[in-house]
Amino acid sequence: MTEKQLAVHCQHIGKTYQAGGQKIVALNDIKLEIALGELMMLVGPSGCGKTTLISVIAGILDQDEGSCALFGEDLQQMRSKDKLNFRARNIGFVFQAYNLLPSLTAVENVSVPLIINGVKRAVAERKAGEILELVGLGTRTKSLPAQLSGGQQQRVAIARALVHSPRLIVCDEPTSALDHETGQTVMGLLKDVALHADRALVIVTHDARIFNFADRIAKMDDGHITSVGAVNGLLG
Amino acid sequence: MNHIALKMLMGDKGKYLGIVMGLTFASLIMTQQPAIFVGLMSRSYSFISDVGLPDIWVMDPKVQFVDDIKPLQDTELYRVRGISGVQWAMPMYKGLLKARLTDGTFQTCNVIGLDDTTLIGGPPIMLSGKIEDLRRSDSVIVDIDGARDKLGKPSPTSGGKRIPLAVGDTLELNDHRAIVVGIAKVTRTFQSQPVVYTTYSRAKSYAPRERKLLSFVLVKAKPGQDIAQLTRRIRAATGLSAYSHNEFKELTYNYFMKNTGIPINFGISVALGFIVGAAVAGQTFYNFTLENLRQFGVLKAMGANNLTLLRMILLQAVLVGSIGYGLGVGLTALFGHAMRHTILAFKFPWQLLIFSGAGVSLICVFAALISIIKVIRLEPAIVFKS
Structure with a gap:
């Protein structure tokens, strides 16, 4: 796989935290490649470093060692402003707790990434409405997050992650707050709507019921990636 | 955003x-x-504000604020009148005198004596009567708050409201008869005593016998006359203090700021x-x-x-x-x-x-x-x- 075809290329990533005077190694010599068009899941027990790794991949946390390139660009080498712009254009986020702005309607929440990218509000909201239609929430565009169910809120979050057509979508436990059926629907939506040849998806999850949606799974433990492979090969 | x-x-x-x-x-x-x-x-300086006409107030050099009266000799008035640039200079008496009310009680009043002829320095607003009525014998003008409250007549019923003093009522000021010929509105001052206006000569007759009774000389500068220069000239010629309207307000204000x-x-x-x-x-x-x-x-x-x-x-x-x-x-x-x-x-x-x-x-x-x-x-x- 050439560098150009890779969405994510992490080499020898290391990250250490200081807590109570003690050094905690969160990531240790991580090597990971995620191709465009691939849905990669990061799995492992709590505290194994999944969230730290996803934060490094998304460019919102700097690693102490190694390099991590997104679409061939090393974010750590970028100036802060360029990194922000890169993130605003190329990365979409889906969070465990949805993290929708509670005082904004669904359509306003979805339009936020476009507004951050300098798109005018009216245009952004029109496009946000189209994406909400795509995720099956065309009739709830004016609803506040509190007026939506968990599954609907997560669909709004997916719409928000997609609206600016990013090349990488980073999802943190997207189904952990949802029941099985809704979780399957949300994953189906992510796979169908979010994933295509020019985009990669990285999903951190504990939820074994959604492993079958992954193209590959990277198992983590104690700051290391212990194995990477296809779902059947790894779990079967 | x-x-x-x-x-x-x-x-x-x-x-x-x-x-x-x-x-x-x-x-x-x-x-x-x-x-x-x-x-x-x-x-603290509302009395000075009420007396709007004069440009300059002349007083004893030891005066610290408007209610700190240190009387002058009447001859000082003529010395001030003699200074070039002075259009007119009028006497003013200001002092606390006891009034005996109809029920026999006493009330201290702030008595203002105005120049007999011009009545300069009189109350700013007359509510009833005319300021010229002060030219009638034994006449006084009382401020409305004093008339309603401290100088008011006792109610015929026990515990009832006092009956406000009105035009035609009489008072005794230091054993002298005083007839109310007007009720005026004046700006409240720090002093809570009723304000009683009368003429300068009558005020002197009400006041206890003293060698000096002139409280202030009120001065109007000739048109075009520089006030600051004139105050300096008055000070130099008389040895008295002379303040412009605003300077005297400031002196009074500063006194209260520093000493209260x-x-x-x-x-x-x-x-x-x-x-x-x-x-x-x-x-x-x-x-x-x-x-x-x-x-x-x-x-x-x-x-x-x-x-x-x-x-x-x-x-x-x-x-x-x-x-x-x-x-x-x-x-x-x-x-x-x-x-x-x-x-x-x-x-x-x-x-x-x-x-x-x-x-x-x-x-x-x-x-x-x-x-x-x-x-x-x-x-x-x-x-x-x-």
Whole structure:
């Protein structure tokens, strides 16, 4: 796989935290490649470093060692402003707790990434409405997050992650707050709507019921990636 | 991003109102208390303000403020009249005399004696009667507050309201008969005694026998005459103190500022209001930011830069600041309006608007600053914490 075809290329990533005077190694010599068009899941027990790794991949946390390139660009080498712009254009986020702005309607929440990218509000909201239609929430565009169910809120979050057509979508436990059926629907939506040849998806999850949606799974433990492979090969 | 900032602010109505109310309270206390202070301090020189016609007040050099009377000899009046640049100079008596009321009780009155011919220095507003009526024998004019209250006649029924003194009623001033020929409206002063106007010669007859009875010489400068130069000339020629209208007000004001506890008491009140307002509004605003930290983190993770977030917080601070300030100032104005007919001293000059505006701005800047620091230091990775 050439560098150009890779969405994510992490080499020898290391990250250490200081807590109570003690050094905690969160990531240790991580090597990971995620191709465009691939849905990669990061799995492992709590505290194994999944969230730290996803934060490094998304460019919102700097690693102490190694390099991590997104679409061939090393974010750590970028100036802060360029990194922000890169993130605003190329990365979409889906969070465990949805993290929708509670005082904004669904359509306003979805339009936020476009507004951050300098798109005018009216245009952004029109496009946000189209994406909400795509995720099956065309009739709830004016609803506040509190007026939506968990599954609907997560669909709004997916719409928000997609609206600016990013090349990488980073999802943190997207189904952990949802029941099985809704979780399957949300994953189906992510796979169908979010994933295509020019985009990669990285999903951190504990939820074994959604492993079958992954193209590959990277198992983590104690700051290391212990194995990477296809779902059947790894779990079967 | 402005509409997002505003929606974030107003989304939680309880907190939004809490911040606005904190700032309203701060703004109210920062305008209402100083307005009372200004009102009270302006009472210290209100007698000078009421006597608007003369340009210069001449008095004994030891006089420290308007009620600190150190009498002069009548001959000083003629010395002042002889100075070049003086258009006219008139005598004024000001002193405390005892009045005997119809029920036999005594009341100390602030008696003002005006030049017999011109009656210069008389009350600013006549409510009944005419100032010229002072030319009638034994006549006096009484201020309305004194007439209603301290000089009022006792009620025929026990515990009833006093009957206000009216034109035609009589008093005894130091055993001299005085007939009320007018009721006047004067600006309240620090002294709570009723004000009684009469002529200079009659005032002298009421006053206990003293060698010197002239309190002030009121001077009008000739047209085009430089007031500062004329005061200097009067001082040089007579050895007396001469102050322009504003200088005499300032002298009186400064005396009260330096020698009474009023400024420090009100200063403490205003400072306390500022601190409480700052603490309430600052704390609420900071808490609001803290509670929205995750939302700011989400925006930061999605690529919003610090400048954008800073603008959002500033917009929120400016909005709550403006609303709180407007409400506080409005409440102060309403308070002043409601109290306009009471004894309460209240004066609300435009400078107070600037003062409280600066105070509220300071609170908002402070609250926004600590919030901004928190947001700028925020690690966007916070968004992945559940």
